[in-house]
Amino acid sequence: MDLLGISIKTMYFSGMTLRLFKLLRVLLSFLWVFIYVVIISAETADAISISKEKEIADEFMETIKKQGKIINDPISSALVSGIGKTIVSNLPPQPFAYSFYIMDEEQFNAFAGPGSNIFINRGLITSLDTVDELAGIIGHEIAHSSCRHISDMIDQSRVMSIGTLAGVLAGVLVGASAGGGTDLGQAVAIGSMAAGQTMMLSYSREHESEADQKGLAYIAASNFNPMGLLTGLEKIRNRDWYGSEHVPDYLKTHPGTTERIVNIQSWLERNSAPNENAISPVNSFRFEMVKSRLAAIYGDEYEMENRFLGILEKNPESAPAHYGMALLMERKNRVTESLEHLRHALSQxxxxxxxxxETGKVNILSGNAEKALQVVQGLENISEIEMDVWYVKSEAQLLLGNFSVAEKGFEKVIANGSHRFPKAYYHMALIKDKKDAGPGKSDSISETPAISHYFLGLYYYEMKNMKNARFHLEKSIENLDDKEKRSEAEKILGKIIKQKKEG
Structure with a gap:
């Protein structure tokens, strides 16, 4: 690697620690990028092409997914995507299809990635008070994408490779979660991200102003109250975008919050007041339910329990708070308390x-399969919970000993949501083993049918237990008659072997 004619390989680092070497590499990288941008590309900057941004977006999404921070919860995602798609429906034709994601991050942040991928942190959603505030933030990020501000910033950093740039962008989104006091490489970078590079990927005040102005128009056109952006920003100002004074300035992607609040207030004064009789596109009760869901499933257990108890102290009949407590108790395996909170929620x-x-799920945990089937009956027609309902019904049938019915249900779940329900593979292995059992069948693992080994291999693979996954997949390949399943087993086994060699 050569930077400014200096060959790093020939440098002699007698007594220099690896940490200092990393720091030097960051400084040299910053210097080279600075010279390139200021001297070489200052007069030729222009938004990158749609096809080039698509390439970067693909790399960016791959990097983000590797972090394991995207929340894969259809119930919560449906709310955020519903808000986003409602706003986008009022825009002129766009170069990219918009996608909306929730990040499992506590920090107060939202970010528009390349290719119109919009990310909202869990901590931001759970700290907002109204649907309009969330719509305001999402509308602002949509405006960044529609104005192609991301492509402008990317163009400033075109000296970097697509892969490196995708890592830098991903680092702006999730890199700050390392917080203060950690290693420079952890706090600042994902991949080869450096301080100077992230500075160039911060929005300018001009970008922010334009995104606010257009975002307000988008929000109002979608029947959300544009006042939500103002009150949402006021909360963000009080917490900062990342909610921590330890985060370096160059990681703050949304500067000038106080100035923006003044400008938004002026916009609201100049424009006619919103229609008070307009029907919001998103149900406010569902918003409260999703907030409780995200807090209970992903938040700190101690903090969330205190939060819900505080709400219930003021409003003992709050269905969202009881729902959140039920989820939290379920998470702690306190089944009886979970059912009690669910009964309170259902009373409202x-x-x-x-x-x-959730009542169906907790009844499965308590062993009451018939009650579980009763309460979830008919819910499979609701798209965002369809697979959850099928999973509950299949588990109930398994508890009742109806193996053939349970098998069909688990097959449906695996075909449509296997990553969310890895235990469906385990249940399928059990069912296949039971159906294969006959008089005098041994309990030895050598007598386990190949198809059961196949499903156990998939189960352990999803659970990241590669040792057991490899064992069962190898066992399945020896005697599996189903060519398609054997091919899938061989494919996954190949991935496991490759991962072991590389790491």
């Missing part, structure tokens, strides 16, 4: 599908 909202679904 007897037909709410989210509460009914």
């Amino acid at each position: 909202r007897p037909f709410d599908p989210l509460i009914l679904l």
